[in-house]
Amino acid sequence: MLQDKITQYTQEIEAFAPNSAHDVEAFRLKFLVSKGVVKSLFEEFKTVSSEEKRVLGKVLNEFKQLAENKFKEASEQFNNAADSGQNKSEGDLTLPGEGFQVGSRHPLSLVRKEIVEIFKKLGFVVAEGNEIEDDWHNFSALNFAPEHPARDMQDTFFVKKQDGNDVVLRTHTSSVQVRLMENGQPPFRAIMPGRVYRNEAISARAHCFFHQVEGLYVDEEVSFADLKQTLYHFVKELYGEDTKVRFRPSYFPFTEPSAEMDISCSICKGAGCQMCKQSGWVEILGCGMVDPNVLENCGIDSKKYSGYAFGMGIERITNLKYEIRDLRLFSENDVRFLSQFETEII
Structure with missing residues (x-):
């Protein structure tokens, strides 16, 4: 019966007392994921009679709220403990830091x-x-003749002409x-x-x-x-x-x-x-x-x-x-x- 399952799981949630963040994650995986207990009970709710739906609808919503609140409280408990350094099981904060490469x-x-x-x-x-240079500083001042091969397109990147003069990547x-x-x-x-x-x-x-x-x-x-x-x-x-x-x-x-x-x-x-x-x-x-x-x-x-x-x-x-x-x-x-x-x- 759906009512009996809700009662059983409600007692389990109320008695849940996690000892670590690992326990909190296990709770979430059991009750709140897409294939968890809450989702499966709602699927089963679709198969009951209209009279049972009027009675169990409110109960089922309260059950879902209970599971979500329990998970939220447990998560905040271990997050706060980690921030304050109280949760020693998550790591020894007295250990020296590890150097890291910067390149x-x-x-x-x-x-x-x-x-x-x-x-x-x-x-x-x-x-x-x-x-980026002009023709004078890159070529002419350095004795490059106008017909010198270095001025050819296949040797030099020409950017544009400015005031009639070539501008190039040097x-x-x-x-x-x-x-x-x-x-x-x-x-x-x-x-x-x-x-x-x-x-x-x-x-x-x-x-x-x-x-x-x-x-x-x-x-x-x-x-x-x-x-x-x-x-x-x-x-x-x-x-x-x-x-x-x-x-x-x-x-x-x-x-x-x-x-x-x-x-x-x-x-x-x-x-x-x-x-x-x-x-x-x-x-x-x-x-x-x-x-x-x-x-x-x-x-x-x-x-x-x-x-x-x-x-x-x-x-x-x-x-x-x-x-x-x-x-x-x-x-x-x-x-x-x-x-x-x-x-x-x-």
Whole structure:
């Protein structure tokens, strides 16, 4: 009989005295879920006669209210106990807290910081500039001819034209050098770290954006020997005293003479591997003496002053330092990759 079931369950609810939050949850699962006791009694109520419905309808509603109120009271009891620290069965609040990870430093950030610190010890300051540049600062002031391939659509991201001039995503941080020289007077001794963009297909060895550190030193009687000694010191500090260095003649529009600098492969120690293409050498930067035309374009007397400049990709330096063979890993934010590097715990 429905009346007998209601009476039996009512006595059970009135006698319910939970000892833990687990007991409260068990009560809810038994009485208040969609397949619980209350729901099943209401389903059974649909099958009784009209006369019984008039009697049992009120009783059944009062039973449902009793079950809901009992659950609410029990829940509040254990919630309040947990807030006040009285419910010791739920955990020992005297135990020390556990540290948690807040993330790791990105390998490019680590290497950039190391490079900056090395040059700061040599008296270089850090200069930064816009990632969106006009044609003058990105190309023309740096001696790029109007027909130079770097100006082609397949090499550069062109944003728009402003006052008849091209506006681009900078292809190198050399534009910061131009602004530095335009807005001051020698001597200059600065490095320019930052992100640059090239319209290239993304692969394991190339990306449409990457990071550079460029350097500039302009003063009276600056020579190529000064450049070589600066870069020798940099390489020894970054890769170790046993690292070998060689310079090869090259060409850049903004330096003359120009060179590329190779180091002995830090992965195979010069024996030959995939990274160095079995040659034992890896090119890490380009450099040279600042072209007199560039100095004059920036309002500097090239007969009185001379200077050198250099530039390197941080990704290439990081590849060698950590033996990373796929450039795409730097920008995919894969936690499995990033967690291998320096991590902070608080």
